[in-house]
Amino acid sequence: MTRRRWTSAKITKVGGETFPSRAEARRWQELRFLEAAGEISELSRDPRFALEVNGRGIGRYTGDFRYIDKSGAVVVEEVKGRESRDFRLRWKLAQALNPGIKFILLKV
Numbered sequence: 001m002t003r004r005r006w007t008s009a010k011i012t013k014v015g016g017e018t019f020p021s022r023a024e025a026r027r028w029q030e031l032r033f034l035e036a037a038g039e040i041s042e043l044s045r046d047p048r049f050a051l052e053v054n055g056r057g058i059g060r061y062t063g064d065f066r067y068i069d070k071s072g073a074v075v076v077e078e079v080k081g082r083e084s085r086d087f088r089l090r091w092k093l094a095q096a097l098n099p100g101i102k103f104i105l106l107k108v
Contacts, residue, residue: 017045023108024064024079031065031077040067040075047076051093061094063103075102 011018012025019025028045035043047066051058063076078091095103 021079021081021108023081023106027077027079027106028065031067035067040069043067049094049098051090051097053093053097058093059090061090063094069102073102074100075104077104077106079106079108081108 010022011020012022013019014025014029017028019028031040031043034040044066045064047063049061049063051060064079065077067075067077069075076094080087091103091105095101
């Protein structure tokens with residue numbers, strides 16, 4: 001069971017899949033269309049990244065979506081309404097520890 005901190009987001013089902021918010025479900029549909037059109041490939045949900053510094057595990061970051069764009073770059077997207085302090089720290093750590101990945105934050 002997924003823990004939800006903010007109750008303003010409404011759990012949404014699209015095509016048999018459950019999303020924690022309407023914004024995330026809407027973005028998933030947009031990305032599926034882009035994948036069908038050949039603009040992106042290898043679309044997946046909830047990519048996980050271990051957050052390790054000097055060999056010590058600090059935690060993990062789980063994004064919303066991962067795909068490869070036309071230029072071949074790996075992209076991780078995060079759809080956010082509210083940012084918690086914990087999210088900001090994990091977001092910055094994930095970016096710093098994975099310099100070869102393009103991270104995109106979509107604020108709604």
